[in-house]
Amino acid sequence: MRPQRLTDRPPWIMIAAVVMTVCAGALEHVVAAHPLSNEPDPVPMVTIPAGSFLMGNPDGKGRVDESPQRTVYLDEYSIDQVEVTNERYLVFVKSTGHRNPPNPYSPGLLTSIEGIEQLPVVQTTWYDAKAYCSWARKRLPTEAEWEKAARGTDGRLYPWGNEPPTVERANFDREWEDKKTLHAVGSLPDGDSPYGVKDMAGNAREWVADWYDAEYYQHAPARNPQGPHKKGVVRSIRGGSWHSPFPDITTSARGRGGFALQTHGTGFRCVRGGKETASEQ
DSSP, X not given: OOOOOOOXXXXXXXXXXXXXXXXXXXXXOOOEXXXXXXXXXXXXXXXXXXXXXXXXXXXXXXXXXXXXXXXXXXXXXXXXXXXXXXXXXXXXXXXXXXXXXXXXXXXXXXXXXXXXXXXXXXXXXXXXXXXXXXXXXXXXXXXXXXXXXXXXXXXOSBXXXXXXXXXXXXXXXXXXXXXXXXXXXXXXXXXXOTTOOOOOSBSSEEEEEEEOOTTGGGTOOSBSOOOOSSOOSEEEEESOOTTOOGGGGSXXXXXXXXXXXXXXXXXXXXXXXXXXXXXXX
C-alpha cells in the first residue's frame, strides 16, 4: 500500500503527527436540507436516503485496505454539501474560545485574511474537527457515510463517474501556491457526486469518525458500519487533497493520521442523523 503523502505543507509550518436521481445507478430522490436560520452552522446539507451501496474496490483493483468490495446498508442521514470553510471555522473559534489552527498562508495562527474566507479550513486536528461538529449539533461522518455520499450506489471510481480526473472536476496533484492552492468550496460543479455533494475528490482531505484498520473491510458489519470498536492509534481520512495523485482521490481510497496531525491538506465536513457512531470517542 502506498504510504500517505504528508509533505504537503509550507516550509514554516510544523506538523505534529502522532503518527437528484441522476446516473446509471438510479439513485433514490435526494433532498437538499436547508437548516433553520438559528443553526450555529447554517450551511446547506444534502440528505442521503436510506439504502445499500457498493463500498470499497473489487479484489485486485484497489489497495489492500479497500477490499473486499461489499454491499453496505446505511440509514438516512444528511451531510454538509461543502467542506467547512475558514470563515465558518473562525465563527466557531470566536463563539467557543477553541484554539485557532496554524495559518497555512502566513506565520502564526489562522485569522481573517482577505481572499481565504471560502477556502476549506485546514491544519485542523481530528479533535478540532470533532469539536466543531459537536458545536454545530452534528458529528463527523463514518467512513461508510462519507463514501456513499461521494459515490452513490453504483460503485463508481470518482464522484462524477469513472472518467479520469481533470482540473474541471477536481483540485489535485499540485504544488503549494499559497492562496491559489486550495479552491473555494463548491467551485468545481463538474466534480459533484451523484447526490450533489461537492469537493469529495481533492482540494482538502477530510477527517472521518472511524478508527483506521487496514483489515476492517474483511469483517465489518454490512449494516451501518462504524469502524473498529477497539481503540487505535490513527483515524481514517478520506478524499485526497490538492497535493494527492489521482489514485488517492478515488471514492474508495483510504488515508489515516494521528490525532495531532495537522497539514495544510486536511479539513473536514459534518453530518447529522443516521446511526450515531460509537467510534467517535
